Amino acid sequence: MYGRTIIVVWEGVDGAGKTTLMNETYRILESLNYRTIIYKTPSDTPTGVFARKYGNKLDIDHLTRMLLFLANTSDDSSIMKKQIEEGNPDYYFIDRYYLCSIVYGFALSKERGEEIDQRDFINMFNIIEKIGSKVFLKPDVYVIVDVPEEFRRSRLLKKESQGGLEEEIERNVGVQNSVRQFYKTFHDMRSWQVIWVENIEGMVYENAKSIVNKLVEFKKITEHL
Secondary structure (H helix, E strand, O other): OEOOEEEEEEEEOOOOOHHHHHHHHHHHHHHOOOOEEEEEOOOOOHHHHHHHHHHOOOOOOHHHHHHHHHHHHHHHHHHHHHHHHHHOOOEEEEEOOHHHHHHHHHHHHHHOOOOOOHHHHHHHHHHHHHHOOOOOOOOOEEEEEEOOHHHHHHHHHOOOOOOHHHHHHHHOHHHHHHHHHHHHHHHHHOHHHEEEEEOOOOOHHHHHHHHHHHHHHHHHHHHOO
8 A cells, every 4th residue: 555545456458448447446336435546557647658659650669669668657757646646545556557568568578489487487487576566556456357358359359459569469369368367377476466357248347346346455454453
């Protein structure tokens, strides 16, 4: 926790409905009089704009891209801390944080032929957390959103084309399967900290309500420690 605020990081494969689910969770929490702030990365700060623009060039290498997005999440952490200090919310939602940068960096690396495995991913994550221990916010809960592949691809067909590497990554089944596997590795490593959601069609409200119940219970427990 950062003060009284519960830090919740939202992650997931592209097309899983993460943002829709996060917004519904936000709506329910607000209706219960819990104040919540949402911060999305990559942001509109200089590092966020540069990460999106340069990091999504089709010819960018996977390492440079990962480091660009990591730089944005690191750089923006001071902004997040200030928002929490000034707003004092019950919950602070971060729409993708440094875990995302590492997961997608490793998934792209694997797709491009690098010999990496789950152990390398775990080592990398632990190193980044250690180096950034005084920079990053410390998440209390991770909500990782997945969806069966047929639903994911169907949703992407309805999405407006944006071009560039970002769209290529979204539509690359091999990359997304690797993303899934690395998120599952994280779940196995931090199961006590992760809410894993299978966000199938027509279940947004039910899934959001379940998440809200877990977040409210978590807050009650932490306030009594």
